[in-house]
Amino acid sequence: MALDRKLAVVDLTTGNIEIKPISLDVRRKFLGGRGLAAYLLYKYVKPGCDPMGPDNAVIFSAGPLGGTLASAGSRTDVMCKNPLTGLLGSGNMGGFFAPELRWAGFDHILVKGKAPSPVYIWVHDGEVEIRDGKNVWGKTVTEAQWAIREELGDSDIKSAVCGPGAEKGVRYGNVMTGIKNANGRGGGGTVMGSKNLKMVATRGTMDIKIAHPKEALEFDKKYIEMITGAKVNQTMGTLGTPFIWGAANAWGGVRANNFQLNQLLYSDDIEPESLDEISNQTVGKYHMAACFGCQVHCRAKYRVPDRPLAKKLGMVGKYDEGPEYTSQNAFCGEPGCTKAETLLICNHLVNQYGLDNLETGSLISWAMELYEKGILTSKDTDGIDLRFGNDEALIEMIHHIGKRDTWLGDLLAEGGIAAAEKIGKDSLKYLVHVKGMSHLGSDERATPGLALNCAMASRGSDHLRSRPAIDLYHLPEQVLRRIYGSPVPYDGPLSPDQREYAGKAWMVYWQETVFMGVDCLGTCKYHTTFLGATLPNFEDWSKVLYYNTGLEMTPKEMWDVADRCNMIERLFNLREGMKKDDPLKGEMLIARYFDEPCRLGAPDVVGAKLDREKFKNMRAEFYLHKGCDADGIPIRQTLERLGLDTLDAEPSLL
Amino acid sequence: MESRVLVIDHDKCTGCRRCELVCSVFHEGVSNPSKARIKVEKWEWEGLYIPMTCRQCVDAPCMNVCPVKAISRDDTEAKVSVDYDKCIVCRSCVAVCPFGAMNFNPAAKKVFKCDLCDGEPQCVRFCDMKAVDYIDSRKESTVRKRDAALKMAEAKKLGSAMDYEG
Numbered sequence: 045m046a047l048d049r050k051l052a053v054v055d056l057t058t059g060n061i062e063i064k065p066i067s068l069d070v071r072r073k074f075l076g077g078r079g080l081a082a083y084l085l086y087k088y089v090k091p092g093c094d095p096m097g098p099d100n101a102v103i104f105s106a107g108p109l110g111g112t113l114a115s116a117g118s119r120t121d122v123m124c125k126n127p128l129t130g131l132l133g134s135g136n137m138g139g140f141f142a143p144e145l146r147w148a149g150f151d152h153i154l155v156k157g158k159a160p161s162p163v164y165i166w167v168h169d170g171e172v173e174i175r176d177g178k179n180v181w182g183k184t185v186t187e188a189q190w191a192i193r194e195e196l197g198d199s200d201i202k203s204a205v206c207g208p209g210a211e212k213g214v215r216y217g218n219v220m221t222g223i224k225n226a227n228g229r230g231g232g233g234t235v236m237g238s239k240n241l242k243m244v245a246t247r248g249t250m251d252i253k254i255a256h257p258k259e260a261l262e263f264d265k266k267y268i269e270m271i272t273g274a275k276v277n278q279t280m281g282t283l284g285t286p287f288i289w290g291a292a293n294a295w296g297g298v299r300a301n302n303f304q305l306n307q308l309l310y311s312d313d314i315e316p317e318s319l320d321e322i323s324n325q326t327v328g329k330y331h332m333a334a335c336f337g338c339q340v341h342c343r344a345k346y347r348v349p350d351r352p353l354a355k356k357l358g359m360v361g362k363y364d365e366g367p368e369y370t371s372q373n374a375f376c377g378e379p380g381c382t383k384a385e386t387l388l389i390c391n392h393l394v395n396q397y398g399l400d401n402l403e404t405g406s407l408i409s410w411a412m413e414l415y416e417k418g419i420l421t422s423k424d425t426d427g428i429d430l431r432f433g434n435d436e437a438l439i440e441m442i443h444h445i446g447k448r449d450t451w452l453g454d455l456l457a458e459g460g461i462a463a464a465e466k467i468g469k470d471s472l473k474y475l476v477h478v479k480g481m482s483h484l485g486s487d488e489r490a491t492p493g494l495a496l497n498c499a500m501a502s503r504g505s506d507h508l509r510s511r512p513a514i515d516l517y518h519l520p521e522q523v524l525r526r527i528y529g530s531p532v533p534y535d536g537p538l539s540p541d542q543r544e545y546a547g548k549a550w551m552v553y554w555q556e557t558v559f560m561g562v563d564c565l566g567t568c569k570y571h572t573t574f575l576g577a578t579l580p581n582f583e584d585w586s587k588v589l590y591y592n593t594g595l596e597m598t599p600k601e602m603w604d605v606a607d608r609c610n611m612i613e614r615l616f617n618l619r620e621g622m623k624k625d626d627p628l629k630g631e632m633l634i635a636r637y638f639d640e641p642c643r644l645g646a647p648d649v650v651g652a653k654l655d656r657e658k659f660k661n662m663r664a665e666f667y668l669h670k671g672c673d674a675d676g677i678p679i680r681q682t683l684e685r686l687g688l689d690t691l692d693a694e695p696s697l698l
Numbered sequence: 699m700e701s702r703v704l705v706i707d708h709d710k711c712t713g714c715r716r717c718e719l720v721c722s723v724f725h726e727g728v729s730n731p732s733k734a735r736i737k738v739e740k741w742e743w744e745g746l747y748i749p750m751t752c753r754q755c756v757d758a759p760c761m762n763v764c765p766v767k768a769i770s771r772d773d774t775e776a777k778v779s780v781d782y783d784k785c786i787v788c789r790s791c792v793a794v795c796p797f798g799a800m801n802f803n804p805a806a807k808k809v810f811k812c813d814l815c816d817g818e819p820q821c822v823r824f825c826d827m828k829a830v831d832y833i834d835s836r837k838e839s840t841v842r843k844r845d846a847a848l849k850m851a852e853a854k855k856l857g858s859a860m861d862y863e864g
Contacts, residue, residue: 046729111719111729112729113719113720113723113729140715143729147729147730147731147732186742186743190743222742223742223743223745249730249732250730251726251728251729251730251733252728252729252730253727253728254723254727254728254729257723257724257727257728260723261720261723261724261820265823265824268824268826272826327745328709329709330709330710330711330712330827331745332712333712333713333745333747334712334713334714335714336714336715337714337715337716337719338714338716339712339714339716339826341712341714341827345745363743363744363745365745
């Protein structure tokens, strides 16, 4: 059945491999995917461990709907203690790795210890092996994947790999699969590198038994139509996520010149339609690619176009996919660059080095602001003219971070907080971050609800943990009540005005629970309430889970699972030193959000900044919804309700 | 007169492999691409995805090679089928199929191929791009002709533009 996939615990120090079944009781508590990974991380990682040391673990997880008929059962979660933040490290990627892992008999591969020399893990039809990785170590993200297929003689092998950047210890190394599917933000690739683990390669031919195949096929047809029928997903299926950036930039909701502006001017060349035209010309009319089982197909294929800068750098014709919304932020808005070829080259480079695009672009943009303010000089940059809008400087800096071959590149590879300590002066003031992780490329000064999400995200500043994106749609209150009042009742305030503070804490809490739910199941966030208000969540998940896996859970029971797993992530962060007002490890935005007003954009944006007191009240309200005290620490009754009161004392369930 | 045929336009394929998934669930009740009758062959490094399945050949090599005449073609349905009562599982058909469309399931000790799902191919039903389609056999070349004509027209336009600039 679809729930019989196992956990493998691989100790790279001893070479010991334990294979453990996952009971139905455990499924009912944590489902799988990111939720069960959070539990495993909490139980297997020693409190206070060095994230780059052998006591850290890196956990690769598929969800119980991975590889099933459920729309986009493609997602791989990777969890570890993050070498960038010292707190929770967690990422999620699409592609084809998770279903292959399930066909090979596993849902979770937990790797601990450290190998004495480079290795890879080979997972195939119920078996797990540690093998010599010298042939793949040092290779780029894609080279390594094709090389392992050659080595093992099977072109259908799927791998989750770290890139050369992570091998060199850059603290924001992704786990990658395929051309560009990136498990970013969590530092999972870096932890792999620190363990001498180049990849987990997998291939499986084992059945995933569908509990009710005929009903599942019929329900799935309707379920897909619900997803692809949404206008937002149809746009995504033609323009990809760049359409989000186009809309956000037009409105004044992106970071530009690090954080000095909230709109990138002269952006014609990197607008979604322009990028689409490049794909049209370099690939063809049909140029969208999909992850496993997904009919949204939001990933564009492209080749770097024949333009002067690309020619000068020898990059013309390089194949890649994307770029996503985040790359437009990281390589256009934040560094103030407006050439499509720059965006496409940078996107290709971070994919090949296996670096987090947001962190890389944001740190370079931060350095650009420091350079502008004279805090960094050309002596510090090895002569690079690190001005905003200097495309070549941006590209050069990516190489220097990936290779760590200059003073500044090596420093930025350590992350913003560590770099600010070395640079000194008031450099930290200009670093746009939460919990030591660079802020994503959007600007939330005009949207308190979205701003709260960034401060609360369990993995650092981030939009994919709890962003209530439909807050921007001005939906009538009765529609909001229907969405936010299910599957648990809510009768507090709800406002269709995105400038309001009232009720937003509930929207963020609700969204956090939805996103944990979808990550537990192993399907995609674009297939649930995120960018579209009509997409399925708990109620339909309950059905899709039953038809595919046979597991009967009510929408409320699934909500409780998600609530529980989010609380484990919070407990992990609290254990590792998160304090709500700590400027480095807290649940707070930097001062610029409250002190500097937006200078550009639409009338409801220009002049906007956040109100410190109202923001703190909103945060207090969020803690209340979660069952926490005023410091964000869960009260005893909450832990008892969630069955987590004995989490520390009990032996691991797995 | 022949009825409908399964046609593949690989340009349209997004590589999602839902065809493989629904095929194995429909036929076997399991998700398992190694038991699917269709497979998307990929060259990821250039974004090339090509779904491959049985072409239901008129002069089918599998049918011709079969030593026990277990394979036959129904001309009305344009479908090549295996009679499992006659099949001795010598796998000659697997060896000779020019498209790799005849498969072998070692656990069940059976060969298997596309059976067009009794007239409603699930791969077609679930392919939103219609990269896999089930159409009147006479129409396959009609579509191709129009696409090719358009390409020629575009090439001509490009050519004359170059003449003008030159």
